[in-house]
Amino acid sequence: MMKYLLLVTGFLFFSITILHAQTKLPGLDRSPMDMSYYPDQYPLLIIQDKVTEPLVARIIYSRPQKKGRVVFGDLLEYGKVWRLGANEATEINFYTDVKVNDKIILKGRYSMYCIPNVERWTIIINKQTDTWGSYKYNDTDDIIRMDLPVQKQTEITEEFVMAFEKSATGADLIIAWDDVKLNLPIVF
Amino acid sequence: MLIKKETAVVTLLFSVLFFVACEQKSKTITVDSNSMRIPVSVHDSLILSVDKSPMDMSYFPDDYPKQKMITPNMASPVARVIYGRPKKNGRTIFGDSGVTKNIIQEYGKEWRLGANEASEMEVFKPVVINGKPLNTGRYIIYAIPYADRWKIIFNNNLYSWGLHMDKTQDILSIEIPVIRNDINIEYFTMLFQQSTQGCELVMAWGNIKTVLPINFN
DSSP: OHHHHHHHHHHHHHHHHHHHHHHTSOOOOSSOEEEEEESTTHHHHHHTTOOOSOOOEEEEEEOOBOTTOOTBTTTBOTTSOBOSSSSBOEEEEESSOEEETTEEEOSEEEEEEEEEOSSEEEEEEESOOSOBTTTTOOGGGEEEEEEEEOEEEEEEEEEEEEEEEEETTEEEEEEEEEEEEEEEEEEO | OHHHHHHHHHHHHHHHHHHHHHHHHHHOOOOOOOTTSOOOSHHHHHHOOOOSSOEEEEEESTTHHHHHHHSTTOOOOSEEEEEEOOBOTTOEEEEOTTTSSSEEEETTSOBOSSSSBOOEEEESSOEEETTEEEOSEEEEEEEEEOSSEEEEEEESOOSOBSOOOOGGGEEEEEEEEOEEEEEEEEEEEEEEEEOSSEEEEEEEEEEEEEEEEEEOO
């Protein structure tokens, strides 16, 4: 019995050592990263030779899931800066100069945040990149702030999502999670 | 005495089991989807669930965004890789389809070093790979794996799904030896580690890994 137990214990310790050796390499994120382009699905258009307009924007963000929780006003406090995703602060890359809220944004890499409220959100584009969360967010680095109305959706979006959609003046960045959706107009 | 010993062992055993359970719980991934299908429109992607092989990124210095949070005035990162992370799922990863059935990646064929979009590496300052300069910028990084070595290639043909091969846009390549790992890596992993010459990009999947030296010191 003792021998057996010791053997089992030994084996378990051995397994744990392996597990730990493995955890040196990163596991999968709970809120996995994703990216969206304008033109939408640009990498697919490239391989299908269907590109009709130049690359304008790409957003890299992580996708937290609702998992039965009330997202806005509960999981995310109203009035507080949110990284628009999870993990690293969301990154937006413009490949050409664009206009947001009538202000020119030069091509380049920026971080994005928002301040959610019940009826409107403030969308923020900020020049500090490669940061984690919104802990080091500093409004002196803001390029643009824009207030957007919240649209209520009847269908629930389980996984936070952002994607670009063609508009009359350029493209809208659609931001959706839970029962909430917003359109950020980007002019180019 | 014997009882005490046994009690101790049983307690130990339970704590070990508990520990293992916790480990596994923390590793539970909720990415369950069949989204290998290709989204066709923005509306489709709005309801599209997370990718089966989720995207991830690694920086050098390692964990740069977190370090930046605690270190004021931190210098720019040196490199960043963005890639999809396919899962082994009990399959044989690399092989020769004439010899082994159901392999994921054929020896001698170009591989996007990940899944979905071609993997992308950005260097934020000029570096040297295989004695050749790589200027500041963004590149596709792909591999041609063999049993004993991988050829790693940097290419200018950015933003493609899979590999849209245009070898005329290859910039530089390097052959690096395959190293056997004694552990099994379930999800394809890329990350940077410090070296005396600069840093190394470690690429690991299944029971093998390769190490790409990047020099900037």
